[in-house]
Amino acid sequence: MKTLLVTISKGGVGKTMCTCQLARHARSLGLRVLVIDFDDQVNASNALERKYTENDVVATRLGQTATELLLRYSETDLGSIPEFALVAGDGALVREFVEFARTTDPGQVHSRMYMAQANFAAFLGDIAPHFDLCIIDSPPAADIRISVSLMEGDAVLSPIQLSQECIEGIAETLSGQRGILRIKASTNPELQFLGFLPNMVESTPKQREALREIADNVGEFLLRNENEELVFLPRRAAFADAQEKGTALANLAKTNTAAREAWAITKPIFTLILERLGLTPKLRQLDASRKIQKIESQALGVNPDDVLGATADEGAGNESVASRS
Numbered sequence: 028m029k030t031l032l033v034t035i036s037k038g039g040v041g042k043t044m045c046t047c048q049l050a051r052h053a054r055s056l057g058l059r060v061l062v063i064d065f066d067d068q069v070n071a072s073n074a075l076e077r078k079y080t081e082n083d084v085v086a087t088r089l090g091q092t093a094t095e096l097l098l099r100y101s102e103t104d105l106g107s108i109p110e111f112a113l114v115a116g117d118g119a120l121v122r123e124f125v126e127f128a129r130t131t132d133p134g135q136v137h138s139r140m141y142m143a144q145a146n147f148a149a150f151l152g153d154i155a156p157h158f159d160l161c162i163i164d165s166p167p168a169a170d171i172r173i174s175v176s177l178m179e180g181d182a183v184l185s186p187i188q189l190s191q192e193c194i195e196g197i198a199e200t201l202s203g204q205r206g207i208l209r210i211k212a213s214t215n216p217e218l219q220f221l222g223f224l225p226n227m228v229e230s231t232p233k234q235r236e237a238l239r240e241i242a243d244n245v246g247e248f249l250l251r252n253e254n255e256e257l258v259f260l261p262r263r264a265a266f267a268d269a270q271e272k273g274t275a276l277a278n279l280a281k282t283n284t285a286a287r288e289a290w291a292i293t294k295p296i297f298t299l300i301l302e303r304l305g306l307t308p309k310l311r312q313l314d315a316s317r318k319i320q321k322i323e324s325q326a327l328g329v330n331p332d333d334v335l336g337a338t339a340d341e342g343a344g345n346e347s348v349a350s351r352s
């Protein structure tokens with residue numbers, strides 16, 4: 028299992044959208060996906076528990092919420108483990124960790140932090156055999172939720188907006204006290220920073236100026252494709268629409284031209300992210316087994332589409348394809 032934290036110390040830049048859309052896409056390809064919602068706003072939990080069409084898969088909650096997981100993790104309380112799962116947010120993380128740290132003596136705070144990290148590490152160890160990919164959605168903050176994820180995770184992706192205000196968030200996320208580089212240097216040398224991914228990009232002079240400034244300061248940390256070109260997600264209503272409806276962008280793309288255009292830009296970026304996470308061999312395996320199933324069902328004279336549903340590419344979120352993989 029690869030664990031990807033989606034984080035940046037700036038609100039409203041697309042962390043939850045990237046988390047949910049990448050999760051739905053990865054699931055549509057047959058990967059077993061877990062999403063952890065570490066944000067008290069519970070936007071990812073809500074979006075992944077919505078469903079728009081029959082093609083959409085709702086993520087199933089594990090038996091413990093995010094706060095329970097950190098405070099009193101118990102493997103037996105997780106219940107049965109589905110292939111598209113959610114550790115739901117519960118709105119209590121700030122109270123139990125951030126406010127607790129402000130109002131309690133340092134000894135108790137330290138032992139709670141220590142316990143949270145130990146619980147999180149134990150949880151990830153226990154569920155690792157059940158999933159290929161775990162994506163953590165985070166709040167626009169840099170507290171214990173981010174530190175435990177950085178300490179125990181494999182990789183980080185940071186969506187950004189090309190704006191002056193986002194530049195401070197970039198610095199904090201990269202080099203702050205609980206920043207990626209600091210935690211990588213001190214406790215998790217294996218941590219892989221996939222990079223900053225500009226989102227909601229528009230071709231305006233202000234955004235071009237902000238991109239120049241970001242590139243001058245942290246150019247080496249911007250996500251680039253195999254040709255070393257910068258990649259970005261444009262501002263398109265289709266992203267918000269897909270999130271609101273509870274569906275994959277690829278699903279909207281079947282009937283909506285604007286969504287198709289947005290998906291054509293997004294899909295290679297998601298492929299790049301899955302590749303950087305080392306999931307390409309697993310995806311090839313899944314693709315090969317789908318092809319074999321198709322050939323077998325054709326040989327049996329069964330309509331392969333009845334058996335397999337749409338192909339993974341067309342049928343984002345189609346559980347009938349994924350659950351047999």
Ligand SMILES: Nc1ncnc2c1ncn2[C@@H]1O[C@H](COP(=O)(O)OP(=O)(O)OP(=O)(O)O)[C@@H](O)[C@H]1O
Binds near residue numbers: 043066262270271
């Ligand atoms: N590329 C995009 N184009 C248009 N709308 C987008 C795009 N990306 C995200 N959005 C929308 O922008 C809003 C903010 O995105 P999102 O909730 O993912 O941000 P966030 O970083 O998770 O915010 P928060 O810090 O509050 O958790 C949402 O309505 C989302 O659907």
Ligand SMILES: [Mg+2]
Binds near residue numbers: 043044066070071164
């Ligand atoms: Mg969010």
